[in-house]
Amino acid sequence: MPVVGLLATRACAIGAAASIARRGALVRAARAPLIHHRQARAGCLSTRAEVDQTLNPRVAALRPSKTMALTDKAREMKESGLPVIGLAAGEPDFDTPAEIVRAGCDAIKNGHTRYSPNTGTAALREAVCAKLKEENGLEYSPSEIVLSNGAKQSVAQGVIATCGPGDEVIVPAPYWVSYPEMCRLAGAEPVVVTTTADEGFLLTADKLRATLTDDSRLLILCSPSNPSGAVYTKEALEAIADVVRSHPRLLVLADEIYEHIIYEPAKHFSFAAIPGMRERTLTVNGFSKAFAMTGWRLGYLAAPQHFATATAKIQGQTTSGPSSISQEAAMAALGLGKFGGAPVATMKAAFQKRRDYVFDRLSKIEGVKLASPQGAFYVFPDVSGLVGDGCVAEGFGPIADADALCEYLLEKAQVALVPGSAFGNPECLRISYAASDETLREALDRIEKALAPEVYVRG
Numbered sequence: 002m003p004v005v006g007l008l009a010t011r012a013c014a015i016g017a018a019a020s021i022a023r024r025g026a027l028v029r030a031a032r033a034p035l036i037h038h039r040q041a042r043a044g045c046l047s048t049r050a051e052v053d054q055t056l057n058p059r060v061a062a063l064r065p066s067k068t069m070a071l072t073d074k075a076r077e078m079k080e081s082g083l084p085v086i087g088l089a090a091g092e093p094d095f096d097t098p099a100e101i102v103r104a105g106c107d108a109i110k111n112g113h114t115r116y117s118p119n120t121g122t123a124a125l126r127e128a129v130c131a132k133l134k135e136e137n138g139l140e141y142s143p144s145e146i147v148l149s150n151g152a153k154q155s156v157a158q159g160v161i162a163t164c165g166p167g168d169e170v171i172v173p174a175p176y177w178v179s180y181p182e183m184c185r186l187a188g189a190e191p192v193v194v195t196t197t198a199d200e201g202f203l204l205t206a207d208k209l210r211a212t213l214t215d216d217s218r219l220l221i222l223c224s225p226s227n228p229s230g231a232v233y234t235k236e237a238l239e240a241i242a243d244v245v246r247s248h249p250r251l252l253v254l255a256d257e258i259y260e261h262i263i264y265e266p267a268k269h270f271s272f273a274a275i276p277g278m279r280e281r282t283l284t285v286n287g288f289s290k291a292f293a294m295t296g297w298r299l300g301y302l303a304a305p306q307h308f309a310t311a312t313a314k315i316q317g318q319t320t321s322g323p324s325s326i327s328q329e330a331a332m333a334a335l336g337l338g339k340f341g342g343a344p345v346a347t348m349k350a351a352f353q354k355r356r357d358y359v360f361d362r363l364s365k366i367e368g369v370k371l372a373s374p375q376g377a378f379y380v381f382p383d384v385s386g387l388v389g390d391g392c393v394a395e396g397f398g399p400i401a402d403a404d405a406l407c408e409y410l411l412e413k414a415q416v417a418l419v420p421g422s423a424f425g426n427p428e429c430l431r432i433s434y435a436a437s438d439e440t441l442r443e444a445l446d447r448i449e450k451a452l453a454p455e456v457y458v459r460g
């Protein structure tokens with residue numbers, strides 16, 4: 002029956018109260034992933050004509066991305082005419098460097114517009130191998146590289162290929178929002194290990210050791226980190242590797258997408274370069290952040306053949322290879338020079354200046370605790386001194402937690418930030434400084450004003 006006809010029939014036949022009751026049943030079913038799939042479906046289907054809205058329990062259990070929701074909300078507010086400053090998104094504000102854009106345009110003109118091989122073009126996989134060797138001290142053959150539609154897909158395929166029901170995935174918090182959800186999608190259990198500002202938001206070998214069980218299958222490391230900007234030293238990674246070595250089943254997914262956005266004296270070190278770790282590590286990287294290529298959707302995974310082949314199998318049956326045009330552009334990106342050459346160095350210098358500015362301004366606000374970010378383009382202040390019992394904002398009300406603080410700052414200061422609860426550290430919030438100097442100055446002026454003692458009572 003056509004949808005319109007179906008709706009009309011339903012509107013006549015069913016009273017409003019029955020409809021509300023049924024909607025309740027649908028919502029309950031969607032929120033109860035543990036109910037057996039068929040049992041839930043039976044509860045949802047009260048008439049033959051009704052559409053069964055039951056979802057795969059793993060999908061029903063997924064939580065939507067708070068960063069995306071907040072970015073969308075800020076954009077909507079802006080479009081409705083409000084002077085909102087969005088510091089919630091995780092993307093560089095720079096344009097893609099001209100050399101890369103030109104290569105993308107040439108790719109279209111020269112007919113690179115057909116399907117790419119599933120794991121990416123041979124030329125780009127070779128160029129990625131050369132980059133990994135020169136910059137990261139990692140030896141891979143092109144068949145061990147899988148190019149995907151963004152590093153997000155690389156991470157998801159890495160998790161899904163290696164983890165399943167009964168497996169535990171160690172996810173240090175603060176984490177990138179998608180890691181725990183990808184584990185759930187795989188049917189595995191994310192085991193969150195919290196790290197604090199006082200610990201520099203870094204997982205220690207001792208904490209890892211205390212968390213591992215026989216079911217531990219994967220450890221996800223992100224350095225430089227989104228959202229904290231923390232960077233693991235070579236020594237810290239070696240200590241973690243010693244623990245990993247003692248658990249033969251344990252693999253590591255090293256997300257290195259921010260490797261080029263790192264500030265002296267911090268240095269990037271690839272986990273797979275530690276002796277004995279290459280065989281257990283899935284290294285993920287991509288072009289989005291360093292080369293300001295978020296919209297081009299290109300990332301990659303480098304892993305021992307067995308795991309690379311498994312992720313390629315998922316890709317082959319879902320999306321196929323990434324954009325041929327983006328891959329031609331990425332060849333130009335890798336041709337810019339070591340560590341991205343001059344264009345990346347220029348963006349990095351701008352990010353570093355902004356990091357220093359934002360850090361300095363935030364450190365002057367009473368109640369804010371900071372760990373100095375060493376990389377990426379985020380500051381992740383601990384705001385527990387600004388929220389909780391007795392904290393009240395004039396014209397808004399009590400500020401129970403960092404979620405409420407972000408709501409207040411969006412409503413009153415019209416600055417969009419992301420609460421730490423999105424990243425597993427509810428006492429913090431994330432500020433992206435991938436914005437112009439004037440934008441950051443204005444945003445911090447507004448935040449400072451909204452948190453001034455005359456209008457904001459600390460508990």
Ligand SMILES: Cc1ncc(COP(=O)(O)O)c(C=O)c1O
Nearest residue numbers: 091151152153177227287289300
């Ligand atoms: C830590 C981390 N990993 C992976 C990604 C995914 O990047 P891409 O745009 O290449 O999918 C992001 C993007 O926000 C990220 O922050």
